[in-house]
Amino acid sequence: MGAVIIALIVVAVVVVLIVVWLFAIYNGLVRLRNQTKNAWAQIDVQLKRRHDLIPNLVETVKGYAAHERQTLEAVTQARNIAQGAVGKGVGEQAKAEGELSGALSRLLAVVERYPDLKANQNFLALQEELSSTENKISFSRQFYNDSVLKYNNKIQMVPSNIVAGMFGFKTGEFFEVAVPGEREAPKVSFK
Amino acid sequence: MWEQIRSNQIKSMMLVVALGLLLLVLGYMLGWGFADNGIAGLIIALVIWFFMNLFAYFQGGSMVLAISGARKIGPDDHPRLWNVVEEMKIASGLEKMPDVYIIDDPALNAFATGRDPNHAAVAVTSGLLQKMNRDELQGVVAHEMSHIKNRDVLLMTMCSVTLGTIVILAWYGTRVMLFSGGGRGRRGGGGSGAAVIMLVAIVLAILAPILAQLIYYAVSRKREYLADASGALYTRYPEGLASALEKISGSTVQLKSANQAFAPMYTANPFRKEGRAAEDLTSTHPPTSERIRILRSMAGGASLAAYNMAYSQVSKSGKGVVPRSALVSDQPVGVRPASATEPQPEKIERVRETSDLMWKMSNYGLVNCQCGTKIRVPPNFKGQSIRCPHCGTVNSMSSKR
Numbered sequence: 001m002g003a004v005i006i007a008l009i010v011v012a013v014v015v016v017l018i019v020v021w022l023f024a025i026y027n028g029l030v031r032l033r034n035q036t037k038n039a040w041a042q043i044d045v046q047l048k049r050r051h052d053l054i055p056n057l058v059e060t061v062k063g064y065a066a067h068e069r070q071t072l073e074a075v076t077q078a079r080n081i082a083q084g085a086v087g088k089g090v091g092e093q094a095k096a097e098g099e100l101s102g103a104l105s106r107l108l109a110v111v112e113r114y115p116d117l118k119a120n121q122n123f124l125a126l127q128e129e130l131s132s133t134e135n136k137i138s139f140s141r142q143f144y145n146d147s148v149l150k151y152n153n154k155i156q157m158v159p160s161n162i163v164a165g166m167f168g169f170k171t172g173e174f175f176e177v178a179v180p181g182e183r184e185a186p187k188v189s190f191k
Numbered sequence: 192m193w194e195q196i197r198s199n200q201i202k203s204m205m206l207v208v209a210l211g212l213l214l215l216v217l218g219y220m221l222g223w224g225f226a227d228n229g230i231a232g233l234i235i236a237l238v239i240w241f242f243m244n245l246f247a248y249f250q251g252g253s254m255v256l257a258i259s260g261a262r263k264i265g266p267d268d269h270p271r272l273w274n275v276v277e278e279m280k281i282a283s284g285l286e287k288m289p290d291v292y293i294i295d296d297p298a299l300n301a302f303a304t305g306r307d308p309n310h311a312a313v314a315v316t317s318g319l320l321q322k323m324n325r326d327e328l329q330g331v332v333a334h335e336m337s338h339i340k341n342r343d344v345l346l347m348t349m350c351s352v353t354l355g356t357i358v359i360l361a362w363y364g365t366r367v368m369l370f371s372g373g374g375r376g377r378r379g380g381g382g383s384g385a386a387v388i389m390l391v392a393i394v395l396a397i398l399a400p401i402l403a404q405l406i407y408y409a410v411s412r413k414r415e416y417l418a419d420a421s422g423a424l425y426t427r428y429p430e431g432l433a434s435a436l437e438k439i440s441g442s443t444v445q446l447k448s449a450n451q452a453f454a455p456m457y458t459a460n461p462f463r464k465e466g467r468a469a470e471d472l473t474s475t476h477p478p479t480s481e482r483i484r485i486l487r488s489m490a491g492g493a494s495l496a497a498y499n500m501a502y503s504q505v506s507k508s509g510k511g512v513v514p515r516s517a518l519v520s521d522q523p524v525g526v527r528p529a530s531a532t533e534p535q536p537e538k539i540e541r542v543r544e545t546s547d548l549m550w551k552m553s554n555y556g557l558v559n560c561q562c563g564t565k566i567r568v569p570p571n572f573k574g575q576s577i578r579c580p581h582c583g584t585v586n587s588m589s590s591k592r
Contacts, residue, residue, distance in 0.1 A: 128274065132278065135278045140281045143281060
């Protein structure tokens, strides 16, 4: 009699512990998923900021270096493509933004030839904003990719993969920017 | 890598508990020693400690900022500093942008304050803004951001409050015992047992503050290494912080408003003196030269593991400094190149930019004369026009900015 009760209690305690443990894993997964979502929103804010800065930059540069039309047009075009890619998924957006980065760096290289422009206060302020936005994009990308890596690890590793499978947690996609002129890294699929 | 905080919290709690126990024992012994009531002493110690902590928790941050004469700035006052802080806020994954303050002081230093990541502030001196290039400024801000992210500020505040309580209790305790000859002795009772207790109470009152300070300093130094490690990780550029520390250690200007109690919050020890032994038990910061050497010998990336490896090499202890739980989820990360193409105002321009800001923040007006002279107008100047000291042109005050 006594032994049965003790056995029941032991079983009950074990069941409760397992349930608590599953809850903890589930909550951990949700926390990580929200973190990646937040990190993604952060990238979006910075990308939008860059899109907003570019028309201003193009106008300012035009005033001093009108015959760099080709470079300027390339920037404007890349910006429009990047803006069109918003919401079309991480991969597509990353590609368009990578191209915009390339066009921008070409423009800033061209600017080096115009000392008057480089002395313009308005241009200096814009350049500080732009390069800081570039930094913010790469820092938010860095944080986003770290979060995705951790989230994906949790989803794929034992024992949290069981909980992830039960509740349909999907792995996140990395935000990889292909820098133009650099060979694209081989794609690895984990499907 | 964010697990680092959790493991830090456990170790930190152990420290707070150790300091707290020291406080309780001291309170009990003092109470027993001269009021014949250990519990009363214990309760008095607890009450003092509780109220000091309460004050430090809610008012500590603003008090430190007020004492150091820091002034809050907005995004337009100093765009570069603001941007760098925002960049590091993003890199560290902090949810809320900390307040940004500038201290008008030629010394090179910075500190972070705030009880939790949602009530945080970063303050830098104007000297720092003048001397550091963008990468170096980023390194310093990243170090401060790590203090916020790792919740070092709250920990160090609680520790320094406990330390302060121990010092106060010990000070009053020894004075009272010395001048009254001790409560027990006066009543004539007790005998040899009481004498022993008295002795223990006195010895404890003398030793406790010293012991507490040593614990406090040891922890403070460890937090500095950890903040350097996370700073290198956030920026992906250890050289930025290394080079900033080099400039800081080369500067001989001491911070005017520094206060011994706040020393652990600064990037570099504000009380460092020339010719002092490189490291001893009573310094809040590790020797700067060693911090630089560790950062510079980080081979193979900017990860916490790389810092840990460099630390064990440089310190020759063979032991790391980063908690193991943080290393488990650590990933190898590369170092980014120096930001050479970024607009880095030359030194003169940085000095000019910063001094313009400091004048503006003291409510000085600015009149640009046609000869190129900048005339600073004090806030209490009531005249309608002002004469340029160089070319003699009379400028109307309406052109004031």
